[in-house]
Structure formats: C-alpha cells, structure tokens
Amino acid sequence: xxxxxxxxxxxxxxxxxxxxxxxxxxGTGLYFSLRMKFPQIRLFKDMVHYLLGRDRKREDRTSKExxxxxxxxxxxxxxxxxxxxxxxxxxxxxxxxxxxxFWMWVIAFIGAGTAFSESALxxxxxxxxxxxxxxxxxxxxxxxxGGNKVAxxxxxxxxxxxxxxxxxxxxTIQAFNFADAAHxxxxxxxxxxxxxxxxxxxxxxxxxxxxxxxxxxxxxPVMAIIxxxxxxxxxxxxxxxxxxxxxxxxxxxxxxNSVYGAIWGSTVMWGVKRGIYSNEAGYGSGAHxxxxxxxxxxAKQGLAQSFSVYVxxxxxxxxxxxxxxxxxxxNVINEKTETVITEGVPGMAAGVGFTQKAIDSVFPGxxxxxxxxxxxFFAFTTLLSFVLYTDVNISYILKNKGEGIRKVMxxxxxxxxxxxxxxxxxxxxxxxxxTADIGIGIMCWINFxxxxxxxxxxxxxxxxxxxxxxLGLDPVFEPADCxxxxxxxxxxxxxEKYADLLAKKHDVEGKRKKEA
Numbered sequence: 001x002x003x004x005x006x007x008x009x010x011x012x013x014x015x016x017x018x019x020x021x022x023x024x025x026x027g028t029g030l031y032f033s034l035r036m037k038f039p040q041i042r043l044f045k046d047m048v049h050y051l052l053g054r055d056r057k058r059e060d061r062t063s064k065e066x067x068x069x070x071x072x073x074x075x076x077x078x079x080x081x082x083x084x085x086x087x088x089x090x091x092x093x094x095x096x097x098x099x100x101x102f103w104m105w106v107i108a109f110i111g112a113g114t115a116f117s118e119s120a121l122x123x124x125x126x127x128x129x130x131x132x133x134x135x136x137x138x139x140x141x142x143x144x145x146g147g148n149k150v151a152x153x154x155x156x157x158x159x160x161x162x163x164x165x166x167x168x169x170x171x172t173i174q175a176f177n178f179a180d181a182a183h184x185x186x187x188x189x190x191x192x193x194x195x196x197x198x199x200x201x202x203x204x205x206x207x208x209x210x211x212x213x214x215x216x217x218x219x220x221p222v223m224a225i226i227x228x229x230x231x232x233x234x235x236x237x238x239x240x241x242x243x244x245x246x247x248x249x250x251x252x253x254x255x256x257n258s259v260y261g262a263i264w265g266s267t268v269m270w271g272v273k274r275g276i277y278s279n280e281a282g283y284g285s286g287a288h289x290x291x292x293x294x295x296x297x298x299a300k301q302g303l304a305q306s307f308s309v310y311v312x313x314x315x316x317x318x319x320x321x322x323x324x325x326x327x328x329x330x331n332v333i334n335e336k337t338e339t340v341i342t343e344g345v346p347g348m349a350a351g352v353g354f355t356q357k358a359i360d361s362v363f364p365g366x367x368x369x370x371x372x373x374x375x376x377f378f379a380f381t382t383l384l385s386f387v388l389y390t391d392v393n394i395s396y397i398l399k400n401k402g403e404g405i406r407k408v409m410x411x412x413x414x415x416x417x418x419x420x421x422x423x424x425x426x427x428x429x430x431x432x433x434x435t436a437d438i439g440i441g442i443m444c445w446i447n448f449x450x451x452x453x454x455x456x457x458x459x460x461x462x463x464x465x466x467x468x469x470x471l472g473l474d475p476v477f478e479p480a481d482c483x484x485x486x487x488x489x490x491x492x493x494x495x496e497k498y499a500d501l502l503a504k505k506h507d508v509e510g511k512r513k514k515e516a
Contacts, residue, residue, distance in 0.1 A: 009434030016441035022272045025282055028448045029110030032117050035455065036462050040112035040306055046469075050295075050304040065294070066133040071213030072293035073304045074220040076119075076286035079385030080312040081224055082378050083177045084278045086371065087351045089320040090330065094350035096270030097260035097332050097341070098245075099252025101321045103271025104278070108313030111281030112306040117451050117458035118282070119290035120302030124461065124479070124487050126291040129395050130403050132209055135291025136389070137284035137443070138162070138396040141450045143486040144457060158284070158446045159393040163413070165439025166285070167390035171417050172424030172432045174379040174386075178372075179425035181352055185372035194425025200380055202418045205387040206411070209292055212384050223377040224316055230370070231319030234362050238326040245325045259341060263334050276444065279312040283440055284447040288392045289385065296498045297475040299465035320355055329358040387417060457484055471508050476501040 033040065040047075050069055067075070092100040118137065125143045126135030138159040145151035179193035204215050235242065251257040253271075255264040280286050286305055293301045324330045331350070332342040345357050352371055359367035391410050398406045424432070451458070460482040468475040476498045479487040494502050 005431040006434070009431045009438060013434045013437050013441070016438055016445070017273060019269070021441065021444060022269055024448050025107065025272060025276055025444065026110065028282060028451060029107065029112075029114045031452070032113035032455065032458070033110050035459055036113060036116070038113070039116060039303070039462060040109065040310075043303055047303045047307040050300050051307050065128055065131060067210055067213035067292050067294065068217070069293045069295055069301055069304055071217045072289045072301065073308055074216040075213050075292075075385055075388060076280075076289035076305055077224070077308040077311055078216045078220045078381030079285050079289070079389070080278065080280050080308055081220065081316050082278075082382035083174055083352075083375060084274065085312065085316045085378060086320055086355050086375065087177060088274045088278050089317050090324060090352065090354040091350040092270040092274040093321065093324060093330050093354070094333055095263075095335050096267040097252045097257075097263055098248045098325055099250075099254070099257070099260060099264070099267040100271035100274070101249050101318070101325070102253035103268050104275035104313055104317055104321075107272050107275035108279050108281070108309050108317075111275070111279055111313075112309045114448075114451065115279075115281040115286060115309045116299075116302040116306045116462070117455065118284055118287040118447065119305035120298040120461045121451075121454055121458055122287035122291040123293070123295065123298030123301050124457070124477075124484060124490070127399075127489055129399065130406060133292050133294075134392050134395050136162075136288035136392050136396075137447045137450065138393060139291070140287075140454065141446070144454045145450070147486065154446055154450070156397065158443060159396045161439045161442040161446070162284070162393045163390055163397075165436050165443065166386040166393075167413050167417055168420065169432050169436035169439060170386050171383055171420045173436055174382050175421040175425040176427065177352065178375045178379045181368070181372040181375040184356075185368040190426045191422075194422045197376070197380065197383070197425065198418045198422040201383050201387070201421055202414075204384055205414045205417065209388055209391070212388050213292070216381055216384060219377060220381050223374070223381065224311060227374055228315055228319045230359070231322045234359070235322050235326055237362055241326045245322075248325070249321075260332065263332075263341070266335055275313060275317075277437075277440065278317055279309045281309045282448055282451070283444040285385070285389055285443075288389045291392070292388075294497075296494075296501055297461075297465055297468075297477040299461050299475065302461070323358040324354050327358040327361045329361055330354050383417070383421065387414060390414075390417065457482065460484070468505065471512070473505050473508060474501050476505055478502070478505075 051073055121140040121144060122135045125140040126133050127139060138155040141158060142151050142155040175194055175197055178197055179190040182188040182193040183190055204211055252260040252267060255261050276282060290301045290305045295301045328344045330344050331340060331348060333340055345354060356367035356371045359370055390413050394409050394413055395406055398409060464482050465475045476494060477490055479490055
C-alpha cells in the first residue's frame with residue numbers, strides 16, 4: 001500500500017509540477033513586474049519604509065481585529081523561511097547544479113511583483129469573521145471575480161488544497177526534519193523532539209492570530225539574521241572562493257559550463273521550483289497573513305510583503321547556497337541518467353546534510369548542532385504560519401455557518417496539527433512530501449490564474465497609492481477610486497480608523513479639481 005501511494009502521488013506531482021507551471025510562474029511574475037513598471041525596484045524605499053514600521057504611530061497599532069503590518073510581515077516570512085531554505089536549496093543544487101541558485105534569484109526578483117499583487121488583493125477583499133480580519137486567495141477569488149458559481153468552486157478548491165498542504169501534510173515534513181536534525185546532533189529520540197515541537201506549537205496556536213503575530217515578530221528576524229551572519233562569516237573565511245563560486249553559478253545558469261551543460265533544463269526547473277516553494281510568491285500563503293494587517297491602504301501591505309520575498313530567497317536561501325558552494329560540500333546528480341557529475345560529499349543524499357558538512361568544514365563539530373537549532377526555529381515559525389493559513393481557509397469554508405461551529409472546527413484542526421507534528425516527527429515518506437507538493441501545486445495553478453484575471457485591480461491599487469503619494473498624502477483606500485466592488489469592509493475601516501486621512505485626502509483632491 002505504501003509503495004502504491006508513493007507511485008500514485010509521484011505521478012500526480014510530476015503532472016502538476018511540469019514545465020507549464022514553471023512557465024506560468026515566471027510569466028505571471030514578469031507580467032506584473034512589467035505592467036507595474038517594476039515596483040520592486042522603483043518603490044524599494046517604500047517597501048523598507050512599511051517593513052520597518054515608519055508609520056508605527058498609526059499603522060503598527062494593533063487592534064482587536066488585526067495585527068500590525070510588521071507582525072503580518074513576520075508571520076508571512078516565518079512561513080516562507082522554513083526547512084526549504086536549508087534542505088530545498090541543497091536539493092536544487094544537487095539536481096540542478098550551482099546554476100539553480102541564479103534561477104532562484106530570478107523567481108524571487110520577479111516574484112516580488114506577484115507577492116505585491118496577491119497581498120494587496122488579500123487586503124482589499126478581507127472580511128471580519130468572529131472579530132478578526134481574515135482574507136487570502138479563496139476570499140479574493142470569490143469576491144474579486146464577482147461571486148459567480150465558477151469563482152466559488154475555484155475558491156473552495158483552493159481552500160481545500162490549502163488546508164491539505166498546510167494543515168495535514170506540511171506539518172509532517174517540518175516536524176520530521178527537525179526531529180531528524182536533533183537526533184543527528186544530540187541523539188535525541190524523535191518522539192521527544194516531536195513532543196517538544198508539538199508543545200511549543202500548541203502554546204502559541206491556541207492563542208489565536210494575534211499571539212501568532214507577536215511570537216513571529218520576535219523570533220523570525222533574530223532567526224534570519226543569525227543564519228545570514230554565519231553564512232557571511234564562512235564566506236569571509238573562504239573569500240578566495242568568491243570569484244570562482246559566482247562564476248560557477250552564472251556559467252551554469254546560462255549553459256556555458258561544460259560540466260553542467262547536460263542538465264541545464266533541470267537547472268532552470270529546480271531553481272524556479274525550489275524558489276517558488278521557498279519564497280511562496282504566487283501560491284497565496286503569504287496573502288493570508290497580509291490580510292490580517294492593520295493598514296490604511298492595501299498597497300502598503302503589498303509592498304511590505306514584497307520585501308519578505310527578498311529576505312527569504314535573496315538573503316536566507318543565498319546564505320545556504322554560499323555555505324554549500326564556497327566550501328564545495330555538495331553533490332550534483334543527473335536525474336535522467338542517475339550519474340554523479342560532482343561529488344564533494346561522497347554518498348550523501350541531498351538535504352540538510354550538505355549544509356551541516358559545509359559548516360563543519362569551517363567550524364568542526366558545529367554544523368550538526370547549529371543546523372538542528374536553526375531547523376527548530378525555521379520549522380517552528382513555519383508551523384505557526386500553517387496554523388494561521390489553515391484557520392483562515394476553514395473560516396472561508398464555514399463562513400455561512402455559526403461562530404460556534406467555526407470555533408470548534410478551528411480548534412479541532414489546531415489539535416490535528418499538534419498531533420501530526422508529534423507523530424510526523426517519527427516518520428517520513430515520499431507520499432507525504434508528494435502530497436504536500438500536490439496541494440501547493442494546486443494552490444499555484446488556481447492562484448496564478450486568479451491573479452492574472454484580477455491583474456487590472458492590482459495595477460489600479462498601485463496607481464491609486466502612487467497618485468496619493470504624489471499629492472503628498474498618506475494614502476488611504478476608497479474602493480470606488482479603483483472601481484472595486486465587494487470591498488464593503490473598507491468603508492467601515494476608513495470611517496473608524498482613518499477619518500483624518502480621508503478628510504485630508506478629500507480636501508487636497510478638492511483643491512486640485514478647483515485649480516484644474
């Protein structure tokens with residue numbers, strides 16, 4: 001039965017994650033980047049501005065309904081920065097060669113445009129359910145596409161896929177990788193490792209979205225900074241390898257390297273695939289956290305969330321790549337022929353072992369311990385994000401039911417996640433990995449398609465934001481200005497919390513009309 005499930009899920013995975021999805025991901029990111037004139041470059045200052053909470057007197061003031069802009073950013077980044085940043089990068093290098101790192105950079109750069117669009121749309125079409133802001137792809141697919149039957153079907157399918165990937169199969173993978181790393185480093189029994197992780201998740205998860213946000217804003221930045229600093233230290237020690245390392249990345253990326261030329265197709269595929277898997281731009285997960293933020297204009301959170309893609313791939317994933325490539329601690333295998341092209345770590349399979357060996361080569365005996373600790377925090381914050389994403393999609397599925405039913409089912413799934421973490425720490429299977437990837441793949445196909453359909457609305461949001469900035473205003477959102485319907489909650493939000501900004505906006509616009 002196990003072999004049958006492995007084969008079945010592998011076939012489904014290969015169909016969903018074939019070349020068309022790679023083209024769709026690259027095409028969508030490039031489309032948004034071109035249509036919005038590369039906001040990831042033009043508005044970089046704004047991205048950092050909202051990320052650091054320069055509007056903290058107003059924007060980062062949490063309310064009973066939502067969390068601060070930075071908390072939402074940290075929660076989304078916690079979901080992005082996970083085991084995939086360590087094991088995923090190693091796998092991409094193993095099967096795609098060093099050039100895969102370049103294509104991870106590419107999908108991060110153009111994916112920032114996609115991340116802006118999905119996060120801004122999540123803000124537009126968020127709703128207030130059981131006293132909290134909730135939103136994400138399922139919400140903007142239904143409401144943004146007019147609420148017709150087709151839109152509702154796609155929204156439900158997305159929500160179910162998200163619950164599968166984030167609430168059932170995903171936690172198994174995160175827990176197993178931590179337990180395995182802890183066993184290698186400390187000889188810790190996997191059941192004990194699983195129990196430790198499950199207990200930490202339970203304490204935070206049952207505190208609701210606001211506690212998830214508070215913990216994430218404390219843990220995620222520290223976690224990412226320490227990891228990046230270690231990578232820079234290793235790069236500094238191996239500074240003589242810098243020219244050859246980057247030369248290898250670029251020559252392999254453009255099929256100019258004779259050693260890796262035969263696997264160039266895999267180079268692009270693995271770079272894009274692991275890039276999407278890591279930074280999550282386009283499959284909608286970060287949009288769930290974005291919808292919870294308390295901001296005066298959807299574009300503000302869209303810009304903040306765009307920066308999280310940079311942090312994840314250009315900083316954290318690059319840190320892993322630097323450690324592996326500068327030390328030569330990696331293997332490269334031709335998937336089709338199963339021949340070994342490069343063997344820097346004889347006999348070692350792709351995964352966290354590459355990174356452990358890389359650190360050990362510079363700091364003997366440190367690699368296993370450091371990676372075990374890093375994987376714990378990476379997995380922990382990812383699991384917190386999984387809890388939120390699952391909560392949001394359960395609320396969508398049960399939006400027409402009573403508050404009592406929603407709370408019961410939300411707590412049931414939180415309990416399920418905790419149990420899965422405990423059990424999943426002791427075992428892993430190809431079926432679990434494949435099923436998680438299948439769920440994510442379904443999310444990608446639906447969300448990328450929806451984003452293209454709703455692209456005009458996303459572009460109008462950015463134009464409205466920039467128009468108000470040009471007038472010297474602190475942008476505030478009025479749906480009618482962008483021709484957007486089904487965003488009634490914003491009327492209440494602006495009236496309750498941003499009446500002063502709205503009055504100033506109307507005053508300035510009125511004066512401009514008279515002058516014209």
